[in-house]
Amino acid sequence: MSSIVDPVVPEPATGPPPEGGGTEGTPPPPVPSGWRSRLHRWAKPWRQANRTARVLVVVGLVITLFFSVLALFGDQIAPYDEDQYRFPTGEVVNGVEQFESIPRRSGPDGDYPMGTTVARFDVFSRVIIGAKLAMGVVLLSTVLAMLVGVPLGLLSGYVGGRIDRALVLVLDAIYAFPALLLSIIVAFMLKEYLDPGLPAAAVAVGVVYVPQYFRVIRNHTMSVKQEPFVEAARSLGAKPRIVVGRYIFFNVVQSVPVIFTLNAADAVLTLAGLGFLGYGVEYPAAEWGLDISRAISDTVSGTWWTAFWPGVAIMTLVTGLTLLGEGLNDIINPLLRVKGYRGKVRSARDAITIAASSTAPAGSPTEAGEP
């Protein structure tokens, strides 16, 4: 996953970036004022992006939105509860409500489209309800990682010196360490302090991603710090808080969305891995990884549906988030933003375009960070 540590070069403020295709020579449309101009500027990278990047973003967004809907309304959509093993038949005999059991380990059919487990749970319902935990953990863990990683990165990059060296050492150590092992140990430790569930799982998963935000923000801060406009602010007597908060922050923060989506994809997998090993959440909570681990004993009898469907859910969500992240990366990173590229242009032409766009001053102030 090296793309997440690629420095995202801020877009140059002056001059339109070189474009391929037939758009050269078209005068830029008159820029309207007020909110429309702001919208216009924000949409600029989107308009300049190539078609593949746009397709990736749209497909990724659709998948992500689909799972968001499942996460928000899954309880209503799912035909059964996550731990429901019987349902009322509607008859009342001698004042006692009658129940019918859900069949045990029955294959996919009309009543149970994804089959049932050995504990008589409906796989379809559990897959749907599982989206809640997955999306919740993904959101919370990446936000937590961001809240820790970004300020640390700003501090380390801006202050430098001994603090920087110490922070880099610690966070590099975390980064080099197998992520899943770290998550397991943190989840294990948290077991006693937090009830197994969303918060505990989110912290255990989030720890892993702190170093990535830290690294990118730190490196970016160090390069932006050298810019004349920061120098100017400092010489005008701006306090470090102002310099970092007003001048540097908005310049470095643009790399965050890309790391965010790519980490989100990874977080789904880490959560599933934790669940599979029995950490993070407790049965019978609906969690895809946990469901798959429960399905191990089913394999001997050739029962495939208990493991298959939760895995499909994981894979689809991870794919969606990855595509979203990749697409955003292509769009936000101007080095990759070549409009009209259709794959027919040979690499020589391509190289020229890339070389031309990379000579644009990198790290100059952008629209978002007006001094």
Next chain:
Amino acid sequence: MAPLFLWLILTVLFVLLRVAPGDPVSVALGGRASEAQMEAAREESGFNDPLPTQYVDYLKGVATGDFGNPYTDPRSVTEIVGDRFPATFELTMVAMIVAVGIGIPMGSRAARNRDGPFDVGSRMFGVLAYAAPVFWLGILAQIVFSVNLKWLPSGQRLSGSFNASDYDRTGFYLLDGIIAGDPAFVWDVVKHLLLPGITLGLVISGVFIRMVRVNMLQTLRADYVEAARARGVAERTVRYRHAFKNALIPVITILGLQFSALLGGAVLTEKTFGWPGLGSALVNYLNARDYAAVQGIVTFFAVVVVAFSLLIDLINGLVDPRVRYS
């Protein structure tokens, strides 16, 4: 750098494990012994000593190569690692070979016809391979190839008909089988390695395809490639003689970075396939709150990661003269 890093890992682990309430004694004896007996056991094993004392004692031991004795296991930590690591090593090596074997040809072919059907297909494959949870893929592979087709065994390192101790010299079964010169044994080991190794390798291969492709594309844009083309060197020669080798240099570095992900994946793969490696041992000891064993194993993982990245640096130096002279 490396010793500092290890010390950091040791200290953080020491604190994390002891901050969590509960201890090996209450897990091992809980419900079966009186509180007084458990207290005596804790006292005897030194779990009641002040933490700084335990910490200093532990570090002293580590400095002399003694990682302590697990509470729940009569063997020393070093013995456990020696016993379990070869299984993990065999598994990760097979996975690495599979990942590289898929990643390099597919990545470079994708770069060759950029945005063509093969490129789009292999990128899709890369994304899906990355997105598939390794344990899920493993279970599906078991259902298809072991339960339904009955081609390959679904777990363990060896069939029951073989007795590992007859062959055990190094713990690396493949090597043991070759030393013993027993093709039946070697074949059995290989059969057991195939499913877990390919599963783990397939999942890791996604990243390789992507990295090889990107590096190949970048190298194809380099000035010397352009120069070779301008001199009229055949496109084929340009690609294989000039670009290919250089595109692989960063891939070696990625190999190093992916190694820690591979170890993480090995923990999951080991549980899926009942593979008696270090990862599954770690999970067991963690559940037993066996501090010494967990610390020893995790530290060992850290040592392996550090050693591997040093090895990668060395290889990089051998392959790329620019690294050597800078």
